[in-house]
Amino acid sequence: MAKIIVVTSGKGGVGKTTTSAAFATGLALRGIPTVVIDFDVGLRNLDLVMGCERRVVYDLVNVINGEGNLNQALIKDRRVDSLYILPASQTRDKDALTLKGVAKVLEVLKKRFEYIICDSPAGIEHGAIMAMYFADAALIITNPEVSSVRDSDRIVGMLAAKTRRAINNLEPVKEHLLLTRYDTKRVEKGDMLSAIDVTDILAIPMLGIIPESQSVLHASNSGTPITLDRESDAGQAYLDVVARFLGETPPKREKKSLFTRLFGK
Amino acid sequence: MNLLSYFQNQNSQTHNTAAVAKERLQIIVAHARRQRDPSTLDCILPHLQQELLEVVRKYIMVDDDDIKINLERDGDYEILELNITLPEQELAKNEK
Ligand SMILES: Nc1ncnc2c1ncn2[C@@H]1O[C@H](COP(=O)(O)OP(=O)(O)O)[C@@H](O)[C@H]1O
Numbered sequence: 001m002a003k004i005i006v007v008t009s010g011k012g013g014v015g016k017t018t019t020s021a022a023f024a025t026g027l028a029l030r031g032i033p034t035v036v037i038d039f040d041v042g043l044r045n046l047d048l049v050m051g052c053e054r055r056v057v058y059d060l061v062n063v064i065n066g067e068g069n070l071n072q073a074l075i076k077d078r079r080v081d082s083l084y085i086l087p088a089s090q091t092r093d094k095d096a097l098t099l100k101g102v103a104k105v106l107e108v109l110k111k112r113f114e115y116i117i118c119d120s121p122a123g124i125e126h127g128a129i130m131a132m133y134f135a136d137a138a139l140i141i142t143n144p145e146v147s148s149v150r151d152s153d154r155i156v157g158m159l160a161a162k163t164r165r166a167i168n169n170l171e172p173v174k175e176h177l178l179l180t181r182y183d184t185k186r187v188e189k190g191d192m193l194s195a196i197d198v199t200d201i202l203a204i205p206m207l208g209i210i211p212e213s214q215s216v217l218h219a220s221n222s223g224t225p226i227t228l229d230r231e232s233d234a235g236q237a238y239l240d241v242v243a244r245f246l247g248e249t250p251p252k253r254e255k256k257s258l259f260t261r262l263f264g265k
Numbered sequence: 266m267n268l269l270s271y272f273q274n275q276n277s278q279t280h281n282t283a284a285v286a287k288e289r290l291q292i293i294v295a296h297a298r299r300q301r302d303p304s305t306l307d308c309i310l311p312h313l314q315q316e317l318l319e320v321v322r323k324y325i326m327v328d329d330d331d332i333k334i335n336l337e338r339d340g341d342y343e344i345l346e347l348n349i350t351l352p353e354q355e356l357a358k359n360e361k
């Protein structure tokens with residue numbers, strides 16, 4: 001059964017698109033058929049981060065409106081076999097996405113892919129709801145910083161109220177906390193909330209910690225998902241996140257004690 | 266204030282602001298979660314306040330912020346405090 005995963009946060013600029021690209025690529029690297037959808041209508045960026053911006057022909061809204069078919073809109077990644085991208089539209093009409101339209105597209109994608117990753121726009125409005133509505137699981141992207149943590153809590157509230165699973169009284173959307181742009185040095189100095197602080201506050205199971213890293217900027221500069229850069233700390237951390245998501249215990253790296261405390265492994 | 270305590274004070278303003286952030290977030294998130302939880306008084310309070318306002322206004326003209334509801338917790342107890350500030354001329358009328 002295909003799984004729909006929303007990558008969401010409330011706050012902008014925390015790493016949703018970076019994570020969507022890295023996570024989808026990490027799954028596909030294992031040979032799992034994966035598609036990543038950009039829900040950020042009007043502010044499409046996933047194509048750039050994935051390095052396929054010049055291959056966009058049709059987009060999500062075109063497909064919903066019947067202006068192009070899904071096969072024409074899906075972009076097959078040139079580096080990883082089982083990876084596809086469905087770009088967002090550049091239309092200014094934020095209401096171009098409808099639940100009915102999104103449902104129709106997802107139904108077809110579910111037959112073809114095992115994982116459907118939805119890159120949510122920022123905010124708690126229509127676009128964010130469209131991205132999370134059909135989700136089975138959520139990656140809640142949080143930076144160790146006050147406004148991001150509070151916005152993540154707002155998103156938790158929305159996942160529990162505004163999604164298909166919530167509205168139909170089904171098993172709730174499975175929540176995973178992903179702490180990104182983490183700077184251990186600043187945490188040690190007491191300048192930045194620690195991973196333990198954030199889990200204490202939000203009480204959501206922690207899926208992983210992604211360090212603040214230069215390599216992320218280089219990767220997006222060149223249109224390479226960070227999980228393809230095996231040398232980078234952030235790339236490694238995302239690969240661990242994928243492993244943990246799939247129920248594996250990733251090989252222990254440095255900073256053992258923190259991870260042991262958080263993940264109990 | 267001696268020089269040493271001056272530097273200590275300086276330090277405490279920038280030092281461990283993360284601990285302050287954590288404390289503030291714990292309070293605000295706990296409050297937000299109670300407001301979302303339909304089984305808590307926090308959740309019904311805004312509606313209660315609105316309806317009370319409508320009832321009172323049938324008899325006395327009061328402003329939106331003349332009715333204050335406050336919920337306090339004291340161990341196992343929850344104390345609901347209701348304050349209605351009556352406009353001055355209404356009081357004067359009643360005294361006659
Ligand atoms: N772990 C990280 N280290 C350094 N920079 C990061 C990291 N994650 C994201 N960024 C940068 O932060 C910015 C916002 O990231 P993005 O993924 O576009 O956020 P969002 O989709 O949530 O708005 C980008 O410039 C990105 O390169």
Ligand SMILES: [Mg+2]
Pocket residue numbers: 016017018040045120121
């Ligand atoms: Mg984005």
